[in-house]
Amino acid sequence: MNLSSLNWNSLLPELVIVATSLIVLITAVVGKVSRVDRIARGHALAVVTLIGLLIAAGLTIMQLSQPASDFMGMVQSDALSHYLNLVILLAAALAVLLAWDYLGRFTYSFSEFYSLLLLAVAGMMFLGKSTELITLFVSLEILSISLYILTGFNRHQLASAEASLKYFLLGAFASGFIVYGAALLYGDTGSTWFSDIAANASGGFLTLAGFALLLVGFAFKIAAVPFHMWTPDAYQGAPTPVTAFMSVGTKAAALVALFRVLQSAVSAPYETWAWALAILSLLTMTVGNVAALRQTSIKRLLAYSSIAQAGYMLIGLVAGTVLGLQAMLFYLFAYAFMNIGAFACASLLESDDWSELQDASMANARGLFSRQPLLATALAIFMFSLAGIPPLAGFFGKLYLFDAAIDAGWLWLALVAVINSVISAYYYMRVVVVMFMEAPDESTRVRLPIPDSAILAIVIAVLGALLLGILAGPSFASLGQAVVAWRF
Amino acid sequence: MALLLFLALALVALLAAVGMVTSRNAVHSALFMLVNFAVYAIFYIMLNAQFLGVVQVIVYAGAIVVLFLFVVMLIGGEIGAVRSSLRRYTYAAALILGALFVAMIGLGIAQTISTDQTVAGAPAAGGVEAIGMALFTTYLLPFELASLLLLAGMVGGVARRYKALDED
Amino acid sequence: MVLDYLPLLILFIIAAGFAAIAIILPTVLGPRNPNKMKQEPIESGMIPFMQAWRRFPVQYYMVAMLFIIFDIEVIFFYPWAVVLGKLKLFGLIEMAIFLGILLIGYFYVWRKGAFEWQ
Numbered sequence: 180m181n182l183s184s185l186n187w188n189s190l191l192p193e194l195v196i197v198a199t200s201l202i203v204l205i206t207a208v209v210g211k212v213s214r215v216d217r218i219a220r221g222h223a224l225a226v227v228t229l230i231g232l233l234i235a236a237g238l239t240i241m242q243l244s245q246p247a248s249d250f251m252g253m254v255q256s257d258a259l260s261h262y263l264n265l266v267i268l269l270a271a272a273l274a275v276l277l278a279w280d281y282l283g284r285f286t287y288s289f290s291e292f293y294s295l296l297l298l299a300v301a302g303m304m305f306l307g308k309s310t311e312l313i314t315l316f317v318s319l320e321i322l323s324i325s326l327y328i329l330t331g332f333n334r335h336q337l338a339s340a341e342a343s344l345k346y347f348l349l350g351a352f353a354s355g356f357i358v359y360g361a362a363l364l365y366g367d368t369g370s371t372w373f374s375d376i377a378a379n380a381s382g383g384f385l386t387l388a389g390f391a392l393l394l395v396g397f398a399f400k401i402a403a404v405p406f407h408m409w410t411p412d413a414y415q416g417a418p419t420p421v422t423a424f425m426s427v428g429t430k431a432a433a434l435v436a437l438f439r440v441l442q443s444a445v446s447a448p449y450e451t452w453a454w455a456l457a458i459l460s461l462l463t464m465t466v467g468n469v470a471a472l473r474q475t476s477i478k479r480l481l482a483y484s485s486i487a488q489a490g491y492m493l494i495g496l497v498a499g500t501v502l503g504l505q506a507m508l509f510y511l512f513a514y515a516f517m518n519i520g521a522f523a524c525a526s527l528l529e530s531d532d533w534s535e536l537q538d539a540s541m542a543n544a545r546g547l548f549s550r551q552p553l554l555a556t557a558l559a560i561f562m563f564s565l566a567g568i569p570p571l572a573g574f575f576g577k578l579y580l581f582d583a584a585i586d587a588g589w590l591w592l593a594l595v596a597v598i599n600s601v602i603s604a605y606y607y608m609r610v611v612v613v614m615f616m617e618a619p620d621e622s623t624r625v626r627l628p629i630p631d632s633a634i635l636a637i638v639i640a641v642l643g644a645l646l647l648g649i650l651a652g653p654s655f656a657s658l659g660q661a662v663v664a665w666r667f
Numbered sequence: 668m669a670l671l672l673f674l675a676l677a678l679v680a681l682l683a684a685v686g687m688v689t690s691r692n693a694v695h696s697a698l699f700m701l702v703n704f705a706v707y708a709i710f711y712i713m714l715n716a717q718f719l720g721v722v723q724v725i726v727y728a729g730a731i732v733v734l735f736l737f738v739v740m741l742i743g744g745e746i747g748a749v750r751s752s753l754r755r756y757t758y759a760a761a762l763i764l765g766a767l768f769v770a771m772i773g774l775g776i777a778q779t780i781s782t783d784q785t786v787a788g789a790p791a792a793g794g795v796e797a798i799g800m801a802l803f804t805t806y807l808l809p810f811e812l813a814s815l816l817l818l819a820g821m822v823g824g825v826a827r828r829y830k831a832l833d834e835d
Numbered sequence: 836m837v838l839d840y841l842p843l844l845i846l847f848i849i850a851a852g853f854a855a856i857a858i859i860l861p862t863v864l865g866p867r868n869p870n871k872m873k874q875e876p877i878e879s880g881m882i883p884f885m886q887a888w889r890r891f892p893v894q895y896y897m898v899a900m901l902f903i904i905f906d907i908e909v910i911f912f913y914p915w916a917v918v919l920g921k922l923k924l925f926g927l928i929e930m931a932i933f934l935g936i937l938l939i940g941y942f943y944v945w946r947k948g949a950f951e952w953q
Contacts, residue, residue, distance in 0.1 A: 205939055295819065317813055383779065384772070729906070825947050
């Protein structure tokens, strides 16, 4: 055993992220910074973080053309993980842009914030790559613990601490399910590698219970109904950049990890699990959408909407085909743009008083179009995209997902999803109506001047939502080629 | 002999677990958990996993139970007995679902034992050397990742609690 | 296999038995005439004036948490020390990486003042 025999190349992007995280952390305690320079130092750290994310993204893109490789069988670098990495890095970069100005208003612990954010990114990237249960669990915990802390980062606000505590308690409970499931699978097969589990699983109750427990744990992480109880409070209480990041990153990584577990570790025919996933998806879409109808806070509305979106994405797993996986990946990209964009706009509607709940209430957006036409238009684009209106990215994402479902013989699920999209259009449109049709009054509030970094994030998100919609065909096809190279 | 010992200890562990969940006093709960952990340490030793047995005592029975007791003391003894706000039907549901779960796992284990005796390719020895070789060669990556996990916990605990040096 | 631990069990029984005897014998043999003064908790002659059970200072939370983290860290050293002879340089490097990451954390916690009773 020596170091050069290990395939370090396959882990390069993750290593860059970890190194950046350590560098950012150490700056917290090196040297004294005067009061005036604190914000400037926060910006410098944001730049370092962005550079780290960009390098990791560059390395990932360079690896796209390389064949799949593994690191002692613990992780697998293949097209799936490369595209997942890109989604996560994109979400993180947009979150950093959001935090650029947002963070300085309630904390000076910039180093800790960016360092934990990068640790969460590293955890997600490892999670999406892992092909072995212990690696999977440790990386899941890295991302979870970092996110629990980031959720409660706003110390001036009780709601943030409450969100953090709820997320932590329920999240730790869910982690318990995953460990128990992993233990049962190990007891059944004598190995923690997915490939060995697939080969040796007895297919009896022990296998069943093991996979069921893993499924429950992951359903919690992606906020699928009935394991979604923590989501609205955690998403509403967390600082908005954190909400934006975790609503995309955690879902993406956990979905891909769940796919790997079910695909390569499953011994029972996939259809058995497809049924469980289909019911999960049905419940998630419906409950998320119905609950969102009555929300008066935009942030909480987006939280319920993100539950519903998780339901759509699960359809890709239900199908379990190349087409399904391809559609899920495409949807993840679209979702990263439109969801973070929506949260970026919401963060600008929040009040400036840090002692009260950070709430972008619907009333704050009343008549926004006449005050800030560009901001209102951007938010409207994200809402249209989330609702699935052509020619935006969200429309094509849903189209591909439903198509994959029908192709795999899940017609009823596709129909339910279409009905759900119609329901969801109501509350997405309600935001647009409030902004465009109603007259502004004294409750209309926008944070002015709008910070440049937030404008940049919103512009990137708008461009992403538009371009991914217009160029849906070619980008979907290129995802397909990469995914086929996987292992079907 | 070994089976008899196991059954006796299992009963103790089970009773301790039930006591931990049902006792109204947080300190009693923590002490019941200590008993449970200690019995588990003996189980590990019986399973030939001596190192894990020792770790169980040092980390779980030692550090974690102490942390629990610390937290109970921090919150304050006067809270003492906790009243549960759960409704009666939640207990019933928990009981039924728990029984189903136990039945499922029990059946699964029974199946595995009846079909083939070599449940899990259990390592010949769970001694320190076997664990070390596995941990530092095969499981190298999770081991290194564990340091990141500990780091996240450390930073989180301190960042939540302490104001930055330069923060007023 | 389990029989190897028989001496340990015997030792355990002797210890428990000794403690039991020390508790039981005085209650059986000793004379007992309780009065109000004797029933009070012993406070070295002082009259008790408050509940003994009160809140700990919250700083203990930091001590307990850091103790657990470093406890777990040290546990990893034990098997490492045993197999280092076989792993040679490779083992040294991997532990250096592990420890390096944690030392950065340690440095951070230290400079942050978490080891001070503030």
